[in-house]
Amino acid sequence: MSIAFRVEAAFGAGRCGRLTTPHGEVETPVFMPVGTLASVKGVPQDVLEDLGAQILLGNTYHLYLRPGVEQVRALGGLHRFMSWPRAILTDSGGFQVFSLSELRKVTEEGVTFRSHLDGSPLFFSPESAMDAQIALGADIIMAFDECTEHPAQPARVRESMELTLRWAARSKKHFEARKHEVSWQDPRGPDALVRANGRGLPETQALFGIVQGGMDLALRKESATRTIEIGFPGYAIGGLSVGEPRALTREIVESTIEHLPADQPRYLMGVGTPEEIVEYAALGIDMMDCVLPTRAARHGLLFTSQGKISIKQAQYAGDQAPLDPNCSCRVCARYSRAYLRHLYASGEVLAQVLNTVHNLSFYLDTMRAVRHSIALGESPRSLSEVWSRLKP
Amino acid sequence: MSIAFRVEAAFGAGRCGRLTTPHGEVETPVFMPVGTLASVKGVPQDVLEDLGAQILLGNTYHLYLRPGVEQVRALGGLHRFMSWPRAILTDSGGFQVFSLSELRKVTEEGVTFRSHLDGSPLFFSPESAMDAQIALGADIIMAFDECTEHPAQPARVRESMELTLRWAARSKKHFEARKHEVSWQDPRGPDALVRANGRGLPETQALFGIVQGGMDLALRKESATRTIEIGFPGYAIGGLSVGEPRALTREIVESTIEHLPADQPRYLMGVGTPEEIVEYAALGIDMMDCVLPTRAARHGLLFTSQGKISIKQAQYAGDQAPLDPNCSCRVCARYSRAYLRHLYASGEVLAQVLNTVHNLSFYLDTMRAVRHSIALGESPRSLSEVWSRLKP
Numbered sequence: 001m002s003i004a005f006r007v008e009a010a011f012g013a014g015r016c017g018r019l020t021t022p023h024g025e026v027e028t029p030v031f032m033p034v035g036t037l038a039s040v041k042g043v044p045q046d047v048l049e050d051l052g053a054q055i056l057l058g059n060t061y062h063l064y065l066r067p068g069v070e071q072v073r074a075l076g077g078l079h080r081f082m083s084w085p086r087a088i089l090t091d092s093g094g095f096q097v098f099s100l101s102e103l104r105k106v107t108e109e110g111v112t113f114r115s116h117l118d119g120s121p122l123f124f125s126p127e128s129a130m131d132a133q134i135a136l137g138a139d140i141i142m143a144f145d146e147c148t149e150h151p152a153q154p155a156r157v158r159e160s161m162e163l164t165l166r167w168a169a170r171s172k173k174h175f176e177a178r179k180h181e182v183s184w185q186d187p188r189g190p191d192a193l194v195r196a197n198g199r200g201l202p203e204t205q206a207l208f209g210i211v212q213g214g215m216d217l218a219l220r221k222e223s224a225t226r227t228i229e230i231g232f233p234g235y236a237i238g239g240l241s242v243g244e245p246r247a248l249t250r251e252i253v254e255s256t257i258e259h260l261p262a263d264q265p266r267y268l269m270g271v272g273t274p275e276e277i278v279e280y281a282a283l284g285i286d287m288m289d290c291v292l293p294t295r296a297a298r299h300g301l302l303f304t305s306q307g308k309i310s311i312k313q314a315q316y317a318g319d320q321a322p323l324d325p326n327c328s329c330r331v332c333a334r335y336s337r338a339y340l341r342h343l344y345a346s347g348e349v350l351a352q353v354l355n356t357v358h359n360l361s362f363y364l365d366t367m368r369a370v371r372h373s374i375a376l377g378e379s380p381r382s383l384s385e386v387w388s389r390l391k392p
Numbered sequence: 393m394s395i396a397f398r399v400e401a402a403f404g405a406g407r408c409g410r411l412t413t414p415h416g417e418v419e420t421p422v423f424m425p426v427g428t429l430a431s432v433k434g435v436p437q438d439v440l441e442d443l444g445a446q447i448l449l450g451n452t453y454h455l456y457l458r459p460g461v462e463q464v465r466a467l468g469g470l471h472r473f474m475s476w477p478r479a480i481l482t483d484s485g486g487f488q489v490f491s492l493s494e495l496r497k498v499t500e501e502g503v504t505f506r507s508h509l510d511g512s513p514l515f516f517s518p519e520s521a522m523d524a525q526i527a528l529g530a531d532i533i534m535a536f537d538e539c540t541e542h543p544a545q546p547a548r549v550r551e552s553m554e555l556t557l558r559w560a561a562r563s564k565k566h567f568e569a570r571k572h573e574v575s576w577q578d579p580r581g582p583d584a585l586v587r588a589n590g591r592g593l594p595e596t597q598a599l600f601g602i603v604q605g606g607m608d609l610a611l612r613k614e615s616a617t618r619t620i621e622i623g624f625p626g627y628a629i630g631g632l633s634v635g636e637p638r639a640l641t642r643e644i645v646e647s648t649i650e651h652l653p654a655d656q657p658r659y660l661m662g663v664g665t666p667e668e669i670v671e672y673a674a675l676g677i678d679m680m681d682c683v684l685p686t687r688a689a690r691h692g693l694l695f696t697s698q699g700k701i702s703i704k705q706a707q708y709a710g711d712q713a714p715l716d717p718n719c720s721c722r723v724c725a726r727y728s729r730a731y732l733r734h735l736y737a738s739g740e741v742l743a744q745v746l747n748t749v750h751n752l753s754f755y756l757d758t759m760r761a762v763r764h765s766i767a768l769g770e771s772p773r774s775l776s777e778v779w780s781r782l783k784p
Contacts, residue, residue: 037734037735037738037740038731038734039735039740039742041740041741041742042741042742042745043742044722044742044745044746045726046722046726066734066737066738067709067730067734067737067738071709071710071730074710075710075712075728075730076712081728081730081731081734082731083726083727083728083731317459317463318463318466318467320467320468330436330438334437334438334475335475336467336473336475338459338463338467338473339430339473339474339475342429342430342458342459342473343429343431345458345459346429346458346459348429348431348433349433349434349741349744349745350431350432350433350434350435350436352741353434353436353741353745354436
């Protein structure tokens, strides 16, 4: 095993756990900030550490284009390249191919598509996605899958699920053959991983499988069962948040979780709002990621314990209150809504920096509170319940 | 007196001093980072504090447009608005009118011009510039002057200098009548300024005069003499760095300093490169400001003890060295040139943040080293001499 996972407390379906990776421990349920191009947009790594981020997500497709996965390997891997000594997870690139490329052609072998930067032709396969992720050297990497579009005909959903299953087997086979090629140069120093190994910790990456199956509960069950048969140290639920109603997302998640191993991490890809991450954690999801807190911040949309705030609104121009009086982040501790509104309205770069720091802090604090609730044997059923406990 | 200034050490023409303002002490010679719109672009205030910035510059013209000076007054003044408890200096807006507005009309009364944002008509006069700066509430504010264009005919230079002298007298008269209208709400708490007063410190702003006179040494002397006759607690040298050769700038500065009071602060506006700020400090300049470190950072131009680096260049793509091995800033301590190059080439916002932090750190460290040299009775004649002493 390349990671270790231990469930430490549970309440209802929700559970608290500890995920041990070659680059440190991750308390679950965890929200993973998205650092697409080896940077969480606008936020320096020391601030991410101060916020308590224990794991970041990097996008293989974007890093494949810039600076290139072999460049990252030559520079000692993603941890060293971006000076992030804690855990990293990379996606396989499959979702970006699905969402960014209009001209893609899927065959049994893989996907032919065009770069969103310059239109140049590219080809990703389970094997090349594994090679790319081994070169990047994240702690957790993902099988190459096809994200089924929504809506889709039943035959198409099955066909797509079957393809993802065959690609999962190829991903695992290629990963097992190549996993010792990971070239980790730890930013904590050359001996850090050796010392970690001395404590019985792993030295290779962990490859997670991905459950597909569209919006069909039976296909989801079949996908889960057959992915587990291939065998991975953790399982993701993919193909959601692709335009379906939220009630349906929830139904699929709740139903799919029942078919996943209780002693392994469960990763729900690409969600969600603050309300949703609380809800999914309560259903038993251990890991989540989403661009929402960082992307919304860039558009002046801020999450607070009292609801969403669009900081560009004129009503905040003279508002001396902190963004969120219940938040203890460095932004809420120092700046007023009036100042944040001015920065945003004036197009100042600091607006993006401060807004992103606050939104990430809000997400990470929310998950910390959820973990605390579960550990205390309480039920964190909603965001407002979680934050009502955090109020000073 | 609204500020106090004490020369503490001198070597040759250069000197070290201590400028006491209502919002803290400033060690001179000092470089003032430019925070045009109440933000040093991309850098949070706590990072500026960590860098050792003791005084920032704000631009009255820009703040007049956004968020508006009466808005800032209503929010407790610039210190409280931007949560910056240390000293601030504002310019009068005259230079921005000169540099940003193509359609301006100068009369005895003031300047009619158009907003660079929406073309709306605006009018600045010595009186309105004082009112604006009193509303903003910086510790040090500047007389409203005309920055003489270069080149200019002798008669034009005299005419412009005479206008600046009349405007200086009007600036002072209006400021003296209105200076008690400054509404300071200190971000350190309502009692902070009262406590400062209890230690004998001032409660009003300080208005500095500005020496003009183009590139004519005799007119510079006359401008200095007559501005001193009006009487200010500090004097700026304006109208330089407007396209003239650097040797001429230096000649004007050196010559003008001789006519300025030795016991009052001397502020050279709008300079310069790292080499120049060392040089001007050695000539006896106490205060300087320039957009160069922050603006260059946004274009990937970085100052180091080994010279300038254009981080966008491909040669840095695989360079694992820190930006400047002699620099101890948080950027050089953590990130490689390869990472900084990747961020810049990928258009990541973090590039601007980190580049600006480094360049400001380099400028502030340079001035710290200059002060140290002067205090030790050494001659900091050049940037390379200064940094050769800083090397580990």
